[in-house]
Each structure stands twice: as structure tokens, then as C-alpha cells.
Amino acid sequence: MKILHTSDWHLGRRPVGGIGEYSNIRYEDYFNAAEYIVDIAIEKKIDVFIIAGDLFDRSSLLPDILFKTEKILEKLRNNNIKTLLIEGNHDKIYTHEDSWIKYLENKGLVMVPEFKKENEKYIFTPIKIEDINFYGIPYQGVVIDEVLITLSQQLDRDKKNIIITHTGIGGNFIPGCTKSGIIDFFKDKVLYMAGGHLHSYSQYPKDNPYFFVPGCPEYWDLNENGEKGCIIFDTLTKEHAFFESKKRKLSSYDLIYSDTFFDELNKIQIEKNEIIRLKIINESNKLIENEKIEKILKEKGALKVDILVKYKIEKDFVNSEELDIKDIEKRLLNHGKIYILKMLKKQQNI
Numbered sequence: 001m002k003i004l005h006t007s008d009w010h011l012g013r014r015p016v017g018g019i020g021e022y023s024n025i026r027y028e029d030y031f032n033a034a035e036y037i038v039d040i041a042i043e044k045k046i047d048v049f050i051i052a053g054d055l056f057d058r059s060s061l062l063p064d065i066l067f068k069t070e071k072i073l074e075k076l077r078n079n080n081i082k083t084l085l086i087e088g089n090h091d092k093i094y095t096h097e098d099s100w101i102k103y104l105e106n107k108g109l110v111m112v113p114e115f116k117k118e119n120e121k122y123i124f125t126p127i128k129i130e131d132i133n134f135y136g137i138p139y140q141g142v143v144i145d146e147v148l149i150t151l152s153q154q155l156d157r158d159k160k161n162i163i164i165t166h167t168g169i170g171g172n173f174i175p176g177c178t179k180s181g182i183i184d185f186f187k188d189k190v191l192y193m194a195g196g197h198l199h200s201y202s203q204y205p206k207d208n209p210y211f212f213v214p215g216c217p218e219y220w221d222l223n224e225n226g227e228k229g230c231i232i233f234d235t236l237t238k239e240h241a242f243f244e245s246k247k248r249k250l251s252s253y254d255l256i257y258s259d260t261f262f263d264e265l266n267k268i269q270i271e272k273n274e275i276i277r278l279k280i281i282n283e284s285n286k287l288i289e290n291e292k293i294e295k296i297l298k299e300k301g302a303l304k305v306d307i308l309v310k311y312k313i314e315k316d317f318v319n320s321e322e323l324d325i326k327d328i329e330k331r332l333l334n335h336g337k338i339y340i341l342k343m344l345k346k347q348q349n350i
């Protein structure tokens with residue numbers, strides 16, 4: 001059986017505060033990225049298509065979002081590809097019964113493996129396709145580890161199991177994420193674990209990986225780093241292959257705000273409708289002419305110019321003898337705070 005695993009389509013998303021051309025183009029980008037993955041599935045003759053949560057960006061939908069989503073999912077159905085879907089944190093209303101995922105299930109466009117909590121017990125009901133059991137765990141927030149441990153204890157070593165879960169390995173920092181130690185409990189009990197929630201590609205463990213996160217096919221946020229795509233897994237050969245997604249071109253540049261700044265800016269080669277992220281290092285503390293910079297890059301074809309200005313920070317050299325313990329504490333706290341902020345920013349957006 002050939003499986004394609006994708007996640008975090010975030011259909012319906014628009015940039016923050018977005019109206020106008022940029023917002024409309026980005027709105028379409030998410031549908032285009034999703035359809036590109038569906039086309040890969042059709043071309044590669046996939047049997048089962050897995051979407052591991054966050055199909056939609058919001059739990060309440062405008063009619064056009066639903067219309068476009070149904071058209072994409074119908075393409076899979078028309079090609080006899082079974083689609084399995086779970087809810088992510090972005091799709092969830094209060095219960096599964098209230099969500100648009102339930103509507104798609106009722107329309108026969110997707111199948112959702114049942115998961116519920118009854119009398120303080122978690123109940124997993126897999127969907128069986130051929131000889132493989134597909135389990136689903138929608139977004140769980142802080143109890144994700146507990147739910148995963150419970151499922152791992154119920155799994156039979158000899159059975160062929162695939163787990164779909166809206167989580168990634170992110171330790172304690174990112175809400176709804178799990179830890180590698182929890183994924184270890186599934187070793188030898190699963191053929192494959194289809195994760196999500198994080199927006200860049202990852203796999204675990206290093207040798208013979210079985211837990212995968214494909215990443216959001218489009219940039220949910222322009223800060224996102226890393227690869228994005230989908231994974232095709234063959235249940236017979238146990239081989240997996242990564243396919244990069246089709247997303248809007250985004251280029252980043254770092255420029256110093258010096259006398260030659262505008263010459264350097266003019267040298268940038270821009271593809272039509274690409275997004276430009278420009279980090280300006282302002283060592284002279286001169287006023288940055290944002291509008292002028294944006295205009296120049298837009299005239300060269302940029303769809304959007306995202307400017308980040310970094311001001312020169314006073315050098316932190318001090319005579320250590322002049323420092324008292326309070327001073328050191330203060331500095332440590334400040335640096336620690338900056339370090340943690342940087343680290344959090346580096347983590348993927350969820």
C-alpha cells in the first residue's frame with residue numbers, strides 16, 4: 001500500500017490584517033500548495049492520503065474556503081484515493097461533532113479514525129484498510145503525552161499500525177508537542193507515525209525513522225525555516241521518500257544601512273511576485289526610508305517587502321572588576337531572556 005502523508009494546509013489563511021492584492025494572492029497560495037500535493041498523489045498512484053490536522057486555518061469557514069477545499073478533496077475521491085483526516089488545533093471547535101471536519105466526513109470526502117474519552121478512559125477505534133489499522137489522535141494540547149502512552153500500551157506488536165497525530169517533537173516549549181522519549185514507546189509497534197503541528201519537515205529517530213512531520217506546504221508565517229513537503233511511504237518496502245511542496249518564492253537579504261545601501265538594494269535580482277525579506281542593519285541609527293525601499297523593490301517585481309530593522313546595540317564590554325553580584329545577575333537575566341526569546345523565535349510557528 002502506498003501512503004502519502006501531508007499536514008497543516010491551513011486553507012483559508014490570509015496574512016494578518018490582510019486586504020487587497022497581497023492578501024488575495026496569499027489566500028490562493030495555500031489552495032495551490034494543497035492541490036499540488038494532491039496532484040503528486042494522483043501521479044504516484046497513492047492508495048491512502050493522510051492529512052494530519054490543521055486542514056483549515058480557522059474553525060469557522062467562509063463559503064469560498066469550503067467550496068475550494070471540497071473541490072481539492074473531490075479530486076482524490078475521483079481517483080479512488082482514500083483520504084484520512086484528523087483535527088488540528090486550528091480546525092477544532094468544541095467537539096468533533098461541531099466541526100467542518102465532521103461535515104467533510106458526512107459528505108464522504110474524508111474518513112476520520114474515531115478517538116474519544118469516556119469515563120476518564122481514552123478509546124481509540126482504528127479504521128482498517130486492507131490489513132493495516134489507522135489510528136487517529138486529534139490535537140490534544142497538554143495531555144498529548146498521556147494519550148500517546150495509553151495508545152502505545154494498547155498496540156499489538158504483530159499488528160500493522162499507522163498512527164495519525166497532530167503533534168511534533170518539540171519538548172516543553174511548544175504547546176501540544178510531544179517528546180522523543182514518548183515516540184520511542186512506539187518502536188516496533190508501528191509501520192509509520194504521521195505527525196503534524198510543526199511547520200517544517202522532520203523525521204525521528206535518526207536511524208530507521210518512523211515518526212514524520214511533513215511541514216506546512218506554504219509559509220504559514222514568513223519566519224518559517226526548513227524544508228516543507230510531503231512524504232510517500234510504501235508499507236511493503238517500508239521505504240519513504242520526501243517531496244518538496246510548491247510554495248511562493250521567498251528570499252531573504254541582510255544589508256547594512258550605509259552610503260552604498262541603495263546601490264546594493266538596486267543590485268538585488270527579483271523574480272516576479274516573489275516575497276522579499278530584508279534585514280537592515282542600522283549601525284548609524286539614521287532614519288530608515290521604509291517606503292522608498294519598498295517602492296524600489298516592488299518596482300523590480302516584489303509582491304511583498306518585509307523589512308526588519310536591527311539597530312546597533314551598545315557594545316557590552318565592561319570592566320569585570322566594576323561589576324557587583326547584582327550587576328552580574330541583572331546581565332545574566334537580560335542575556336538569558338534574549339537567548340530564550342531567540343530560541344523561541346527559532347522554533348517553528350504553530
Ligand SMILES: [Mn+2]
Nearest residue numbers: 008054197350
Ligand atoms: Mn498548523
